[in-house]
Amino acid sequence: MLRKLVVVGVGLIGGSFARALRRAGAVGTIVGVDRNEVALARALELGIVDRAAREAADEVADADLVLLAAPVAQTPAILASIATRLGPDTVVTDAGSTKGDVVAAARTALGAQIARFVPAHPIAGREVHGPDAALDDLYDGRHVIVTPLAGHDADAVERVRAAWRSAGARVLEMDVARHDSVLASVSHLPHVLAYALVAQIVDGVDAELKLALAGAGFRDFTRIAASSPEMWRDIVLANREALLGELDRYAAVVADLRARIADGDGAGIEAVFDKASRTRLAWQAARDAATSR
Amino acid sequence: MLRKLVVVGVGLIGGSFARALRRAGAVGTIVGVDRNEVALARALELGIVDRAAREAADEVADADLVLLAAPVAQTPAILASIATRLGPDTVVTDAGSTKGDVVAAARTALGAQIARFVPAHPIAGREVHGPDAALDDLYDGRHVIVTPLAGHDADAVERVRAAWRSAGARVLEMDVARHDSVLASVSHLPHVLAYALVAQIVDGVDAELKLALAGAGFRDFTRIAASSPEMWRDIVLANREALLGELDRYAAVVADLRARIADGDGAGIEAVFDKASRTRLAWQAARDAATSR
Numbered sequence: 001m002l003r004k005l006v007v008v009g010v011g012l013i014g015g016s017f018a019r020a021l022r023r024a025g026a027v028g029t030i031v032g033v034d035r036n037e038v039a040l041a042r043a044l045e046l047g048i049v050d051r052a053a054r055e056a057a058d059e060v061a062d063a064d065l066v067l068l069a070a071p072v073a074q075t076p077a078i079l080a081s082i083a084t085r086l087g088p089d090t091v092v093t094d095a096g097s098t099k100g101d102v103v104a105a106a107r108t109a110l111g112a113q114i115a116r117f118v119p120a121h122p123i124a125g126r127e128v129h130g131p132d133a134a135l136d137d138l139y140d141g142r143h144v145i146v147t148p149l150a151g152h153d154a155d156a157v158e159r160v161r162a163a164w165r166s167a168g169a170r171v172l173e174m175d176v177a178r179h180d181s182v183l184a185s186v187s188h189l190p191h192v193l194a195y196a197l198v199a200q201i202v203d204g205v206d207a208e209l210k211l212a213l214a215g216a217g218f219r220d221f222t223r224i225a226a227s228s229p230e231m232w233r234d235i236v237l238a239n240r241e242a243l244l245g246e247l248d249r250y251a252a253v254v255a256d257l258r259a260r261i262a263d264g265d266g267a268g269i270e271a272v273f274d275k276a277s278r279t280r281l282a283w284q285a286a287r288d289a290a291t292s293r
Numbered sequence: 294m295l296r297k298l299v300v301v302g303v304g305l306i307g308g309s310f311a312r313a314l315r316r317a318g319a320v321g322t323i324v325g326v327d328r329n330e331v332a333l334a335r336a337l338e339l340g341i342v343d344r345a346a347r348e349a350a351d352e353v354a355d356a357d358l359v360l361l362a363a364p365v366a367q368t369p370a371i372l373a374s375i376a377t378r379l380g381p382d383t384v385v386t387d388a389g390s391t392k393g394d395v396v397a398a399a400r401t402a403l404g405a406q407i408a409r410f411v412p413a414h415p416i417a418g419r420e421v422h423g424p425d426a427a428l429d430d431l432y433d434g435r436h437v438i439v440t441p442l443a444g445h446d447a448d449a450v451e452r453v454r455a456a457w458r459s460a461g462a463r464v465l466e467m468d469v470a471r472h473d474s475v476l477a478s479v480s481h482l483p484h485v486l487a488y489a490l491v492a493q494i495v496d497g498v499d500a501e502l503k504l505a506l507a508g509a510g511f512r513d514f515t516r517i518a519a520s521s522p523e524m525w526r527d528i529v530l531a532n533r534e535a536l537l538g539e540l541d542r543y544a545a546v547v548a549d550l551r552a553r554i555a556d557g558d559g560a561g562i563e564a565v566f567d568k569a570s571r572t573r574l575a576w577q578a579a580r581d582a583a584t585s586r
Binding site for chain 2: 123143145172174178181182183185186187189190191192193194195196197198199200201202203204205206209210211212213214215217218219220221222223224225226227228229230232233234236237240243244247249250251253254255257258261262264266269270272273274275276277279280281283284287
């Protein structure tokens with residue numbers, strides 16, 4: 001049971017966390033902080049938070065948990081603003097989709113208090129944003145990855161894990177580097193590749209004709225190329241190192257396939273396609289089984 | 294009005310063509326040919342064809358139009374079997390998704406009669422196959438690309454165009470090379486890239502973890518990696534030259550993006566993402582507007 005929770009950023013992610021803990025009866029007072037005054041007033045009106053505050057620094061001393069759920073570009077400044085005001089029992093966590101960059105910022109801002117900073121990443125989202133998009137069941141059955149740092153306070157880690165379990169999530173633990181390389185592989189790399197295909201088409205010959213004749217395969221493959229350019233610029237830069245590693249390994253697989261195509265190696269091509277196809281079919285079957293439970 | 298149509302391959306594509314022409318009252322007799330005797334009997338039972346024949350060669354002399362809609366690997370053998378039996382007024386067309394390879398096979402098999410061979414590619418499909426999947430409206434509003442050859446018979450080309458218009462399709466005309474490079478860009482390349490991503494993941498570290506944490510972005514990007522490995526092996530080999538060109542141009546775009554990421558060039562990354570995102574959003578909007586008409 002958290003007596004006091006401070007949520008910095010009361011949009012989809014932070015608001016849903018607040019709602020889910022409230023639903024579970026796992027929290028006493030929830031204080032919302034947001035630079036966006038309209039969003040903050042709306043979160044109060046919707047009952048997502050009990051109280052609104054202007055500065056996180058004024059609220060963290062007696063908080064059991066502080067969740068940073070503002071846009072990740074604001075994280076270093078927020079950490080710097082609260083660093084000297086944290087109480088001895090305050091635990092800080094975040095919800096960013098990359099971890100290496102957040103940890104570096106936290107080390108700089110928090111110094112020795114880094115032991116009570118527990119990085120986390122809930123893998124959940126919606127197309128819509130803001131307090132009105134927040135749901136008390138957004139995290140039900142979804143994965144949350146917690147990436148404890150060397151020298152962490154065990155109680156702090158358990159407090160974060162327990163909060164996410166109360167919110168309905170399945171908690172996984174791994175180190176920061178592994179988190180960042182896994183997400184680079186299944187999320188950040190596909191975004192880069194989809195953006196690149198659309199960019200290549202629009203800058204190349206016959207762009208209009210190609211787009212006019214593009215069908216369902218193109219539609220699915222490039223759906224994520226409609227994502228926010230600013231957000232994905234920040235993500236690929238924040239996770240630069242892991243992403244470049246995955247990109248280079250991917251380029252090697254493509255180069256190998258290219259050679260097989262150029263050589264007319266039908267058996268070799270089919271072996272790669274067949275392995276991928278079987279993997280993808282099994283993945284979908286497992287996912288369908290999980291969601292129909 | 295076609296007095297006699299011969300459809301070689303009475304599955305989804307050939308069966309739907311027959312049904313659509315019947316619906317339009319644009320055909321007299323339809324003769325079906327298929328190596329698969331069960332499919333052929335079923336097409337007769339369903340009324341898709343008026344008569345079933347064992348050998349295309351026995352039916353082509355007095356046919357106005359012969360549509361080749363069997364698996365493309367059979368095209369050279371079918372063309373060879375009918376070459377000496379074509380009547381002076383018989384026009385032959387096909388429905389394959391690559392054109393350069395079909396044209397090469399047709400030149401070999403047909404010699405001077407190539408003037409009455411009109412390559413075509415209907416861009417339409419369903420997840421299901423066989424005569425039972427055939428629909429009289431499969432081609433309504435869909436594009437059919439006709440790729441007339443140098444020295445073609447103008448009447449032959451017009452007969453094929455008219456037949457597809459009767460079937461409800463929108464007919465486009467372009468040369469073989471352009472068709473193959475457009476399709477390589479918007480269809481064949483994305484398939485190769487999606488297969489490669491799944492293959493990279495399954496052969497790399499943390500495959501299980503990555504697949505467990507893969508979300509909606511991965512799902513959409515890799516949906517086409519569940520496609521038939523045999524069919525796509527044949528397509529990438531049939532369209533090898535155009536596909537390798539598109540693949541190399543794509544690799545250059547990715548390499549450029551890689552350099553921007555490595556350099557931390559946020560503005561450069563955002564410019565590429567933004568152009569792609571705006572293009573993709575406009576594409577979807579145009580598509581939604583077209584389907585809601």
